[in-house]
Amino acid sequence: xxxxxxxTEALLKRIVAKDENAFHEFYEEWYPKVYYIAIAITHHxxxxxxxxxxxxxxxHRSLAQLRDLxxxxxxxxxxxxxxxxxxxxxxxxxxxxxxxxxxxxxxxEERQDFLPLxxxxxxxxxxxxQKLLMRIQxxxxxxx
Numbered sequence: 001x002x003x004x005x006x007x008t009e010a011l012l013k014r015i016v017a018k019d020e021n022a023f024h025e026f027y028e029e030w031y032p033k034v035y036y037i038a039i040a041i042t043h044h045x046x047x048x049x050x051x052x053x054x055x056x057x058x059x060h061r062s063l064a065q066l067r068d069l070x071x072x073x074x075x076x077x078x079x080x081x082x083x084x085x086x087x088x089x090x091x092x093x094x095x096x097x098x099x100x101x102x103x104x105x106x107x108x109e110e111r112q113d114f115l116p117l118x119x120x121x122x123x124x125x126x127x128x129x130q131k132l133l134m135r136i137q138x139x140x141x142x143x144x
Contacts, residue, residue, distance in 0.1 A: 009069045016064050027056055034080060041084045053085040058083075 011029075014022030031052055040049035058079050066075055 005070070008072065011067050012063060012072060015060075019039060023060060026059075034076070036076070037080050038084060041081070042087060047087050051080060051087060054083045055079050
């Protein structure tokens with residue numbers, strides 16, 4: 001059901017009056033719209049879901065503070081943008097020390113305890129590859 005401005009304002013008034021059924025109706029109508037905006041901004045499904053969920057929580061907590069319900073859509077968009085910016089700042093802040101990254105990338109995963117058959121196949125593949133490399137002329141082996 002698509003809500004017009006008056007229906008939306010009436011629904012918002014019911015939410016402010018602590019009508020949980022009204023919030024459920026609101027959530028069903030507006031979550032997909034919020035998610036669509038968030039996915040358009042973040043280009044990442046998981047981030048968009050986080051933004052949409054956090055936006056709904058913020059609306060539930062703070063709707064009573066909105067002075068004029070006719071500005072609801074503007075307020076909603078500002079919340080969505082704020083949540084998206086928080087995600088972008090959070091992702092930008094996640095960096096890994098070069099030494100730590102190199103250490104993690106250099107570690108060979110020990111799989112023999114968990115996947116013995118795959119480990120055996122891997123060992124066999126390595127042995128075959130080493131035997132083949134020994135047959136190749138040294139000048140070509142350097143390239144590989």
